[in-house]
Amino acid sequence: MIRKTKELGQALIMVLIVLAIGTVLVVPSLRLTATSLMNSPIVERQTKGLYAADAAQEYILWKLLYDDLGQEFTVPGEEGKAVFNFDVCDVPVSATVVMRAESGQGGTTLATDDKIMPIKTVDTGFTPSYWVPDKNEYTYTYTISMDYLSADAEPVDLEAIYDIPPGEFSGIAYQIGTSEISTDGGTTWHSVPDPLWNAAKGYLKWPADYDKDTHTGAFSSDQYDIDHYFYGMRDFEVREVKQLRFQLKGTLSTGIHCNWVVLKMADDTNTLSGPQASV
Helix, strand or coil: CHHHHHHHHHHHHHHHHHHHHHHHHHHHHHHHHHHHHHHHHHHHHHHHHHHHHHHHHHHHHHHHCCCCCCHHHHCCHHHCCCEEEEEEEEEEEEEECCCCCCCCCCCCCCCCCCEEEEEEEECCCCCCCCCCCCCCCEEEHHHHHHEEECCCCCEEEEEEEEEEECCCCEEECCCCCCCCEEEEEECCCCCCCEEEEECCCCCECCCCCEEECEEEEECCCCCCCCCHHCCCCCEEECCCCCEEEEEEEEEECCCCCCEEEEEEEEECEEEEEECECHH
């Protein structure tokens, strides 16, 4: 009988110890549960927000790629922005698209201070235009488009254009009398004097007598200047597009052959196109 009473006393002590430990654990457990319950709505809202933002981006990308949204932009910067408001799963989303020049996008290299984006294209006379069926001698029509993408309303001065044809050209020959310019984005064209062909350094230069050190012989703003053939090529305004096209004749070996353009500005800066107009 005495032994049984001792066993009951030991069991009571164990129960009291368990109750003491449970009391210590219950409060933190309740706090953790409460925190989890409070976090659930927050996480749900964040998940809905991310989903809604993704949906808005998908819609805008579709508009840009397939619905000609880019054609609606006529003025760069904040004045030319497009604003979209969405309601996705009861989550309001507002998205703004702003047109701007972005350095290093596509095949174009733009420095921070550059304002004109040069784009070079080539027409080989075949379809697709970058394909030549064999290694015979062909005529290639190159077009340089210059787009003033800066939101800065202050005009920029273009002094000269340098073109660097593919170095792999064999028997390259500039076709005399094929240089033309357009100051209205390609609507109208008129002939201009031929460029200087520097065979040793491998570049064409318009105007032919331009001197980068003295800035003489550059494109002029004076329509009565001796080089008035190039009138309108020097000054650019926001969103203005000007073009120069010409023809080369030669033979290309197997492979990919690109072209470079260098725009020489009046402030002694150079704007590079990067490798473009691949054949």
